Amino acid sequence: MNSLLYARAQMGLSLAFHMIFAAAGVALPLIMVIADALWHRTGDRDYLEFSKRMAKGTAILFAVGAVSGTVLSFELGLLWPSFMGTFGEVIGLPFSLEGFAFFTEAIFLGIYLYGRGKLSPRLHLLSGALVALSGALSAFFVILVNACMNDPAGFTMVDGRPANIDPVAAMFSPPWKHETLHGILACYQATAFVMTGIHALVLLRHPSSPLFRKAFAVTLAIAGVTALAQPLVGHYAAVEVGRGQPAKLAAMEAHFETSARAPLLVGGLPDVERGEVDYAIEIPAGLSVFLHADPDAVVTGLDAIPRDExxxxxxxxxxxxxxxxxxxxxxxxxxxxxxxxWRRRGIPDQRPFLWAAILASPLGIVAMEAGWLVTELGRQPWIVRGAMRTRDAVTPFPHLAAPFWTFTALYVFLGVVVVYLLVRQLRAAPLGVTGGGAPLGGTGGGGAPRASGGGEADAH
Known part of the structure; x- marks a missing residue:
């Protein structure tokens, strides 16, 4: 591979690895706070134990995410110096705010982990809520950078450099709404499905475990809500991509020819030389309806885009x-x-459904990774669409194979360590806490707890 391919591969690998931990850093604190709030509301100590375990998992994944995120920050400067040197002033504001959100998350995570039983219940719960909020804000600001790269705004190009820079306008470029909403929701969805699958696996072996029944109910509720909301958000995002980034939309849909009554393709293997898609299920006028709510609407195809773009x-x-x-x-x-x-008036714990939840547990991560491939590959050959090509941004350093394989080994090592630590946490989990109220869906409640009862953007 040449330097450009090595740089793109290294950035892609780093981002793919980091995204898993970034998503967990956004979603796990929310699950943690929900469990803590249920503990304060019901007095059921199973929720307290669930919250503690989510806090420990958050700390482990946050630490690994901090390492992989730091690597990404260095790679932006080392692999893409022309991009950072040229557009640093344009994208500097959201990057700075992301750093502020990251440190805020770290501070309040420490307060939450070590403040239980030392702070008042309300202040402790508030610190957890701030962890969840700052984690979401961190993802929000990083996605704003990516949105500006996909459809830049807030500056004009003069002699190959940005001029008349408005940092706020650049930060809130046209795609910011749908990209942030779609991306952050994907973090909650991916994490919730993984957690649901883990708890379903335990329930297959210990179906009466009160702790894991309640944990399964909480994570399944989040997974279900996000899974039903995401198609609506995805539709909104696709419509906006069609308006602002027609080349990306045409590539997503393998739509080669500009036409009215454009068909919607399900599956299929594009043949770029022939400009056709083999083995696809074709829905007549489906793409026109999907994008414009009009079967006769014209959809821009790749034939309207210069071939080198x-x-x-x-x-x-x-x-x-x-x-x-x-x-x-x-x-x-x-x-x-x-x-x-709805039919059982309780959690769906039938064995076939539990197996389905286990099999579906990686789908959120698969969808999230595939979605980022779409947004990054669909922007090529630009690193900043219409302003700088990816080949012009890569470092002139010729020996990129060495850092690529070094960081690959680092990610494999970190992945093994994380899996080991999380498996240990799961095996150490009790199946339930006695004397803490009724399982979800049952009767009885448990009293209120006492105050002392606590025990990025890339160039891929």
């Missing part, structure tokens, strides 16, 4: 299909779970 069509289209397929499967599971819960 086409994204990698096959990779973008297949990534998009994987994302949509995984999202559809999760939404279907959410509907089935809601129906079963």
């Amino acid at each position: 086409w994204p990698p069509v096959t990779a973008t289209h297949l990534s998009f299909q994987v994302m949509v397929g995984a999202g559809s499967a999760m939404a279907l599971l959410a509907v089935v779970g809601a129906v079963l819960a």
